[in-house]
Amino acid sequence: MDRGTVGSASRGRLHVEIRHHGASAVVTVSGELDHHTADLLRESLEGCVDDGYARLVVDCSPLEFMDSTGLNVLLGARLKAEAEGGGVHLAGMQPVVARVFEITGAEAVFTVHDSLDAALAD
Known part of the structure; x- marks a missing residue:
């Protein structure tokens, strides 16, 4: 069941959308x-877990750049x-992020999944 976008936020050069x-x-x-x-x-991922969503699927396909700080955020999530009995699934990483x-x-x-569809089917 897809409920559509439930949250969206931007900060500087980063945009995060949650559904x-x-x-x-x-x-x-x-x-x-x-x-x-x-x-x-970090706030978005922690909020998802706090709201009872322990299975996090991070769609990285539109992510253009990530440094070690971003990696640390994902490791913490x-x-x-x-x-909480879940995990983090990464989908569609561009070569520069991978x-x-x-x-x-x-x-x-x-x-790690090649696409968002593959991550959701897992």
Whole structure:
């Protein structure tokens, strides 16, 4: 069940949109995720878990840039979601974003999907 967009916020060069799809919170992140904008994503992901959505699907397809601060936000969300019996699924990463996960080895601790549709079907 898709309830449409339930939240949307922007800060600087980052835009975050949240919608619910069944038991999942789908968080679409677009723009640039760095130390200037990371708090917006952190607050959004933590809010989803606080609202009872422990399965977080992060649609990274429109994300143009991410640095280590963004990676740390996702790692923190993963810990919080797993503590509630869920997890973080990453979908549709562009090569520039996927490279951050490859360099750090962080792709090993996330469930990574080629597309949002694949993540929602999992």
